[in-house]
Amino acid sequence: MIQPRECETDAVTTIEIPVVDDDPTHVERMLRAAYATGLREIVLTGALIDSQRRTVERVTRTLTGVTVASESHDRVVVQSMLDASEVSIQQSVRQLQFVALSLHREATAALTGGSRIDDPAERDDQADRLYALVDRYFWRGLSRLDEVDALDLTRPELFTLWSTARELERVADHAERITRLAAAATAEEATAAELQRLAADARSVVEDAVSVALGDTGIDTAKAALETRQRVREDAPALERRLFEASDTDYRLARILDSLTRTAEHGGNIAELGLQSVIREDGLVEGAELSTA
Structure with missing residues (x-):
């Protein structure tokens, strides 16, 4: 047609x-x-x-x-006042990743008193603003072929970037939630350290996954992201059981743990999108093996 x-x-x-x-x-x-x-x-x-x-x-x-x-x-x-020719969807996604992960990093550092974010809502608003821009041009691209040309993207590429931005916006929402919980929560040193480790793994999933979705890396990085997500899936339930079994556990820690696991899941969703893009554009490298369980 x-x-x-x-x-x-x-x-x-x-x-x-x-x-x-x-x-x-x-x-x-x-x-x-x-x-x-x-x-x-x-x-x-x-x-x-x-x-x-x-x-x-x-x-x-x-x-x-x-x-x-x-x-x-x-x-x-x-x-x-913006034209599509003035917009870089890729750069907007990169900025959104930076905002979401930096907020997430500082939020989990607050568990050990490492940082305090004065206004997490303002940082989350930055993420919302970037996502809204990507969302706008995604829908314009669906209805106008000249818009996609101006963005210098194919429609499949635009869809991948829009889906990535949507997942990143949710990562930023969880980071804001962690910030507010961590400001009032108290955790033993061992528990805080384990939460920090899971948080670092969750951010690693997101960072690796976005690099694949943006075309900076390939199948090996997607595989690493999905394997790290699986590790978070396996480690989080054990910590959750210990939190619920301890009589003096701050209930906020369980909610923080939930946000950390959800962060890893959002990253895994991006990794799967990136993997689909690689397969669509280049085909699987012979002999490559992936586990997306």
Whole structure:
């Protein structure tokens, strides 16, 4: 099937959203959803109250390349100023990995008093902002062939990067959760050390997996990531049993352990995506063996 490029120009680029109630949360949800769909211009109509206008200003500050172009008593126009040619999805994924893993590293260091993050929510917002950008151009790429060309990606590559960004955003969420729990938790030295080891393994899974998804490494690295994920899967239950059997264990440690294992699982998902990309593009190297159990 051949689709002429001219058909792509018919895609909707502007939407008008009537504001029918006074709830600022509704305005935020509609604005974020419209941004994610890839629209160039979002027009909010109706008698917006002050709290809703403040919400629009706050949300636009958290979205890359977006600004309030004009506003009146019954109309606010929000525009995206970025072109796909100015966006690097690969670099956005690299930045998202850096933000997620650095937050995760500092969060687990807080278990032993090694660090304190003043505002983990702000760091998590950075991850959300980067993911939102990748999400936007993923959906634009689905509806416009010229958008994929401008991004210099194939659609399978774009899907892999979008899926990787989605997993990384969840890693950042777990890192924020660990930060808040670690700030109040108390752990014996041996328990803290074991949690630190599992955390390092979980980050190793993510780091190796992303390198495969980005095309920096290949099958051997994917295999290493999946083997490390399996080690976390095997080691975490034993520690969990000890935590529950100890009468004086801080309950927060079990929740931290849960976030660590989930981090490794998100990394494993990325590794599997990267492996699929390698197979799709290059084929399996003869003699390579992988265990994805």
